[in-house]
Amino acid sequence: MAPLVSIQGLNVAFGGVPVLRGVDLALGKGEALGLVGESGSGKSVTWLAALGLLPRHAKVTGSVRLDGRELLGAPASELDEVRGGRVAMIFQDPASALNPVLTIRKQLCETLALHRDLSGEAVKAEALRLLNLVGIPDAVRRLSAYPHEFSGGQVQRIMIAMALAGNPDVLIADEPTTALDATIQAQILELLSTIRREMNMAMVLISHDLGVVAENCDRVAVMYAGRIVEQAPASQLFADPMHPYAQGLIGALPPLDGPRRRLTAIPGTVPDPAHLPDGCAFAPRCPLAAEPCRLAVPGLAVIADDRAVACVRAEASRRALLGIAAE
Amino acid sequence: MGRYFAIRIGRAVLTIVLVVTFAFVVLRLSGDPALMILGPEAPPEVLAAFRKAWGLDDPIWFQYLDYFGAIAKGELGRSMRDGRPAIQLVLERIPATLALTLPAFVFKVALGIPAGIYAALHRGSGIDRAVMMTAVAGFTVPSFVLALVLVLVFAVQLGWLPSGGQDSWRHAILPIATLSLGGAAVLARFTRSAMLEVLGQPYIRTASAKGVPWRKVVTSHALPNAAIPTVTILGFMVGSLIAGAVVVESVFSWPGVGRLLVVAVANRDLAVVQCILLLVALTMVTSNLIVDFLYGFLDPRLRAKGAHA
Numbered sequence: 079m080a081p082l083v084s085i086q087g088l089n090v091a092f093g094g095v096p097v098l099r100g101v102d103l104a105l106g107k108g109e110a111l112g113l114v115g116e117s118g119s120g121k122s123v124t125w126l127a128a129l130g131l132l133p134r135h136a137k138v139t140g141s142v143r144l145d146g147r148e149l150l151g152a153p154a155s156e157l158d159e160v161r162g163g164r165v166a167m168i169f170q171d172p173a174s175a176l177n178p179v180l181t182i183r184k185q186l187c188e189t190l191a192l193h194r195d196l197s198g199e200a201v202k203a204e205a206l207r208l209l210n211l212v213g214i215p216d217a218v219r220r221l222s223a224y225p226h227e228f229s230g231g232q233v234q235r236i237m238i239a240m241a242l243a244g245n246p247d248v249l250i251a252d253e254p255t256t257a258l259d260a261t262i263q264a265q266i267l268e269l270l271s272t273i274r275r276e277m278n279m280a281m282v283l284i285s286h287d288l289g290v291v292a293e294n295c296d297r298v299a300v301m302y303a304g305r306i307v308e309q310a311p312a313s314q315l316f317a318d319p320m321h322p323y324a325q326g327l328i329g330a331l332p333p334l335d336g337p338r339r340r341l342t343a344i345p346g347t348v349p350d351p352a353h354l355p356d357g358c359a360f361a362p363r364c365p366l367a368a369e370p371c372r373l374a375v376p377g378l379a380v381i382a383d384d385r386a387v388a389c390v391r392a393e394a395s396r397r398a399l400l401g402i403a404a405e
Numbered sequence: 406m407g408r409y410f411a412i413r414i415g416r417a418v419l420t421i422v423l424v425v426t427f428a429f430v431v432l433r434l435s436g437d438p439a440l441m442i443l444g445p446e447a448p449p450e451v452l453a454a455f456r457k458a459w460g461l462d463d464p465i466w467f468q469y470l471d472y473f474g475a476i477a478k479g480e481l482g483r484s485m486r487d488g489r490p491a492i493q494l495v496l497e498r499i500p501a502t503l504a505l506t507l508p509a510f511v512f513k514v515a516l517g518i519p520a521g522i523y524a525a526l527h528r529g530s531g532i533d534r535a536v537m538m539t540a541v542a543g544f545t546v547p548s549f550v551l552a553l554v555l556v557l558v559f560a561v562q563l564g565w566l567p568s569g570g571q572d573s574w575r576h577a578i579l580p581i582a583t584l585s586l587g588g589a590a591v592l593a594r595f596t597r598s599a600m601l602e603v604l605g606q607p608y609i610r611t612a613s614a615k616g617v618p619w620r621k622v623v624t625s626h627a628l629p630n631a632a633i634p635t636v637t638i639l640g641f642m643v644g645s646l647i648a649g650a651v652v653v654e655s656v657f658s659w660p661g662v663g664r665l666l667v668v669a670v671a672n673r674d675l676a677v678v679q680c681i682l683l684l685v686a687l688t689m690v691t692s693n694l695i696v697d698f699l700y701g702f703l704d705p706r707l708r709a710k711g712a713h714a
Contacts, residue, residue, distance in 0.1 A: 160616070
């Protein structure tokens, strides 16, 4: 089955400094895809670039197709139909993501008017339905309130309602819970999962929190320094990570059950995109790095159904992991 | 809401009292009106009689209380030069000043705000750089220099327009141009930076991500937010409609309030100077109050703060 969204060879550079280096990613209908990696690895930039939301000085090349239709370089009017209509996006800091001088009604109804054939009372009725759906109490009265009159969690719920307003096929959730406290985080993620199932909508969950991704996604792509280094079904990635970077990320998580073990940390820091090392960008931090790693950038190789990894030492690293587990 | 404005009105009254007091003290410390008006050769008994007639030999605190008492009764004193009520002298001059400052205000807004918005939307383009260079020039060149340059070019060299006086509408062109150019430059800079600030906010990206066409993102999402800082500078400009043309009126010998002020200060014509300053303080404070009301209207966050304060 052809994927709903297909990203191929996506490159993005800011002022000559490449921040995305050939990202290939596919998203199926109704699928929940997690995108993980450290800050600056290019998770958000991938989707901002796909939707044409980067500032004008960003240089974007490659291909992003939605149902086979190319989005990169598409005319503004076409993109405006896609954005909010077929692909909606919610952002990290809900407090600054809503316009402070416009009422919730104005901001919500704007999306409804743009993407749905509704008018007059129907718009208001639909706005109320959406606010009820995302769990805003007393929606009738609160439609005329301004963003600052809501709490952070409520604003994120309103953002979700706005994103759903266009009946999108895909929801990109860019660190939707990072700015919220832990109990609110869980509620928002629960809400997103429920809505996704009910609306049969695909979702991309961008996060640096592996736990969040593990619980909410079918498939996970791990990004490092502007590339995808591993892709796998969520359960397999957590049970059997192949890329040393993915192993490092998972090793840094405390296990929920089983014997307690010492948490590991990945040594070093994310490389500066302007001065990436030759060969594999992770090699300087990699415990298994060998001579070939420094010679060429490893491509993303399919190694099993649904699994791909960009590492020449993948086999060695897998053996090492199993060896450690056997001890 | 009520409290928000009550505090501001109280502050406005206090500002006026401070301005009037300051003007009163400084004027009395800076020279003797009797000497200024009658001349240093006047006999001592004439000077003494003049001082007695105008109450200048009373203790300063007595003069101060007397002055406030008179203002409370609506009496603003008489000119020491020709004995007419000061307020009458000032009111006579206001139409001439407004004939310059009102059209200049319209031109400033009509030129400066669109130029600033355009420059912000095309940041880094040739037009942006041209607008900003013009604005910096208009911002930094003092108005008397600009006035003299305009006179040199359009009156002396080209001979198209008169260099001073108030005989026809043609006499108003150069003074209005001088006032407009400087003000438009200030407005263009303010509007541009306000717009740039707003365009970088996450809610602008949200609007684009919803599929709002760019033109509408600018008009219904960016402009209402950028209006908030711009209104501040507009308020200042409205406040200086009465006395914002002192330099320009002097250069072009335009008989407005500004010229009256210059002459009255030089002569230590106390009542006239105080009357003008009171008027300036009133217009400034009123326009600031209007700006505060507009803030409450433009920014719902301020309305809430006022209600809870």
